[in-house]
Amino acid sequence: MSFEIPDDCRFLESHEWARREDGTVRIGVSDFAQDELGDVVFVELPDEGTQVTKDADFGVVESIKAVSDLYAPVSGTVVGVNEDLVDAPELVNEDPYGDGWMLEVELDDESELDALLSPDEYEDQIA
């Protein structure tokens, strides 16, 4: 089974992605992760203004069968939260890199993003 791995995303070993947007970084979980989780039924995310720290947990994603912590691929301040996931957590399954995004973060340290796994490295990890 092949999973979508967009060229413009970088990845954490624990399957979160980060993508540079206009002045911020968007964060979500990978196509592989949503497939492993199965039907996502609940996502718990921090409020705007919260500080997240690279490799530390920032929230929880629950599928029917399991609970998984979410880890921050980068450090920074949360400036946007995908409120659509409150009523439609299944967006994580349907469109993990698009409508299923989770946070927008203002980066503390630009270099953290480049240090994440490249799409090729991530592909090797899940192969």
Place this chain on the structure above:
Amino acid sequence: MTERTPPLHGIHEDRGATFTDFGGWEMPVEFDSIRTEHAAVRDSAGIFDVSHMGEIEVSGPDAERLMQRLTTNDVTALDPGEAQYAMITDDDGIILDDTVVYDLPDDRPADFLFIPNAGHDGQMYDRWVTHRDEWGLDATVENRTDDYAMLALQGPEAEERLLDAVADDQRTAICDLSRFSTMTATVGGVDALVARTGYTGEDGFELIVPWDEAVRVWRQFDCQACGLGARDTLRIEMGFLLSGQDFDPEDDPRNPYEAGVGFTVKLDTEFVGRDALEGVEAQGVEEKLTGFRLVDRGVPREGYVVQDLDGEPIGEVTSGTMSPTLNKPIGLAYLPVEYRSPGVNVQVVVRGEPKKAQTQALPFLDR
């Protein structure tokens, strides 16, 4: 422990199933998605491989006496071709296992068949043999778990799907088969024990077939393949017990009255645990398996603490999930009997946070 695999393992693998260990068996947990599989069973039909369930056959002049003395229900009430749900309890009335007892149709080689839970077949076989010898009963006990595969065809369209697969001259008998009845039928050319039983709350059939013929029978049914993930969400919606979670003789010993299955206990019969259960019945229980739904957002999981509104712990979640049918987080917990009535406010501690919850009548789903 050597992992046991069902005869259909290879075709599940080809179909892209994910697997889990269940009672020492490597079983498919999910084929497409739990939600899709669950919906198929509620709306149309789904087929499960439940070959991890044990099969023990009991025969001989004292077969009925042996069954009667080791299960809580009244086996003598059964005619050949009928089945009943029963508990297997120890001397203290603690549930060791729950099971369906089949009084087999006269055309079967054995007299009785019962179905222990996954991984319990060895223990139950030993229990039957030990008690038979102790009581000097004339009965043959055979563990047939590795000889039979078991498939569960469940859902409102199950009958229709089964009719397409059985021999023409058996269709009327299949239609006439009532709930908790069983017959021998030819399914896809294979001799099968067909029972109108199942653990989803829907109409449906369980098919017990020779191990080597399992693939042939499975291929008769062009309907949604379902894994244990959907089986779990379907059974929670009905408030049906899961061995090892909703009762566990070691970690959470429970009697049938606490577990809400007192209807399976016939105190006018003689069975192991009867005297203890007579006492429990007379005295009443302090805790009962209670349904609840989470009012706040979140999903209740096994082991989460249930507390009263003052924050005092009153129980633990034994089973919980997001109900795919109701789209609500639901769960089961042993709570003091005063919390039994529906609509009582409690709290479930989800990752350190008390969340609002409310007791609910079981089953969650009206079926």
